[in-house]
Amino acid sequence: MEPPPVRSLGRYRIEGTLGAGAMGVVYRAFDPRLDRLVALKTIRHELFETGERASLMARFRNEAQAAGRLSHPNIVGVYDYGETPDTAYIAMEFVAGRGLDLLLDASGGPVEMYTALGWFSQLLAALGFAHAHGIVHRDIKPANLLVTAHGRLQVTDFGIAHVESSTLTVAGSVVGTPSYMSPEQFSGAPADGRSDLFSAAVVLYQMLTGQRPFVGSSPVAVMQQVLRETPRAPSLCNPALPAAFDEVLIRALSKDPAARFQTPAALQQALTDAMGASGSAHGDHEIDRTVLVTAASVQTWSAAPAAESSRGDCVGSPAAWSTATLAGIEARLASQVGPVARLLVARGAARTAELSALVALLAPHIPSDKGRRQFTDAFADDVLTCATHRATPPDGSHFPHPSVEETQAAALKLAVYLGPIANILARREAARAASLPALYESLAITITNEHDRARFRRDVGLQ
Known part of the structure; x- marks a missing residue:
């Protein structure tokens, strides 16, 4: 006979099941006291019969503490x-999203590079914060x-999770998921933040290649690969x-912490x-391979004289880009990267106005330093006109140019949304920005997601 469905836990009203794992069931629930949805994570009742109740409850409390x-x-x-007589639970933030495992399964292959790097940058931000707090x-x-x-x-x-001040997790215990575990976890050695970075690198490898770096027919086979190959x-x-990227990921997956x-x-x-190095080291054929564009994002336009000026396209909607402007930009870029310039310009024009x-x-797609300088210099006057127009206050005074420290801080804020390319964009824009607010404005419009763009603008004080 099946047990009756759970209707409530403590003050929380159960509305449905979100999933189940090794430890227990995760419910979608409503908190009437604070009028919000939560996710309730529980310990399986049958686990209490194994004689390890005290250990399991301690680990669960450890999760809440950490x-x-x-x-x-x-x-999250x-x-x-x-706790109730039958179970224990944690009320967590309800996240309206999908597990990365489901997204990877659905993709059936590699994730688009900038998307993967953006997610990974956020993962590193979370781990950096947790490690700084001893977790x-x-x-x-x-x-x-x-x-x-x-x-x-x-x-x-x-x-x-292992809280440094806790004695719950001791050396010699092996806990984790085999394909993502570090060598020291398999050997039972103490695991610190570098173990998390190893596992994170496995995730990045899987996102970028569509396959895990360590695979086998059994956990033992996977363990042998992690330890030796x-x-x-x-x-x-x-x-x-x-x-x-090869050198970076192989180092991140080193056997020795x-x-x-x-x-x-x-x-x-x-x-x-590595992103910067890839831009200066690759020839045209390499650049063509690194541009991943969906058909929907490629816009077409008729040919126009390349010599026409781009002046005037400071701000507007993506549809407001003139044919002459885009053709001029494409012609200048094509002299550096070849025919792929059309795809690059179309993709960029769809992202910013x-x-x-x-x-x-x-x-960044231009392979040589000299070529990049020539390309950016070609538009320097127009860019400066736009930036000065944005940055000049009504009284005619001028804000100070962004400092190196301000530029680095802006890049860190932008990296949450765009990943490693944020550093490149921040440096490029800082060289042109007539003020710190102008730098923030130009960086904000590189964020294509409207919700994230609004949050970035709030974070930097633009609204």
């Missing part, structure tokens, strides 16, 4: 912890990463990837550097 200390946009919030997740995997409709990634399930270079699995990147910030910087932002989006 996650409850973390208030971050990329970490924990609101409450409670190691220890089970980073796609199923524990939720992606909202607006593209925000949030980390959940700190059920096996070096995975294939990502660019061999997905030729569309810049080869500069000391050989890996030591912090999330260091790994983020390495990816940013500002000349300075479009130039910033296109410049």
Whole structure:
């Protein structure tokens, strides 16, 4: 006979089931006291009969303690912890999104590079915050990463997190998911933040290549690969990837924790550097392989004289780009990258309606430093006219130009939404911006998602 359905837990009214895992069931519930939806995570009742009730309850309380200390946009919030005679539960933030594991299964292959890097940047931001608070997740995997409709990634399930001040998790215990576990987790050695970075690198490898770096017919086979084998270079699995990523990911998947990147910030910087290196090291055929464009995003326009000026397209809607302006930009870019310029300009024009932002989006695709300078210099006067117009207050005075520190801070804020390319865009735009507000404005319009763009503008004080 099936047990009766759960109608409530504590003050929470159960509305449905969101999923089930090894530990228990996750319910969709309503909190009448605060008038909001929550996700209730429970421990399976049958687990109490194994003689390990005290250990399980301690681990569950540990999850509440660990996650409850973390208030971050990329970490699922924990609101409450409670127990009944039959179970224990945690009330968590209800996230209207899908697990990354489901998104990867649905894609059936690699994720578009900039999308993957954007998600990964958010994952690193969450891990950096958690590690700074003494918490190691220890089970980073796609199923524990939720992606909202607006593209925000949030980390959940700190059920096996290790709080440095806790004695619950001891050396010698093996906890985690085999395909994403670090070598030290398999060997029972203490796991610190570098273990999370190893698991995160496995996730990035899977997103970029469409396959996991360590696979096998059994957990033992996977363990042997993690402990002994070096995975294939990502660019061999997905030729569309810049080869500069190979060194970064292989290092991030090192067997020795000391050989890996030591912090999330260091790994983020390495990816940013690899993005920059890929722009200067690749020939035209390489650039063509790294441009992933959907048919819907490619706009067409009739040919027009390349010599026509782009002046006048400072701000407007994407549809307001003139044929002459786009043809002129395409012609200048084509002299550096070849026929792929048409796709690059179409994609950029669909993302932004500002000349300075479009130039910033296109410049990284030019393979040489000299070529990039020539391209940006060709539009310098027009960009400066637009930036000065935006930045000059009504009284005719001028704000100070953005400093290096302000530019770096702006890049960090933008990276939450765009990933490693944010550093490139921030540097390019800072060189043109007549003020810090002008820099923020030009960076804001590079964010295509309206919700994220509005949030960025609030974060930097534009509204």
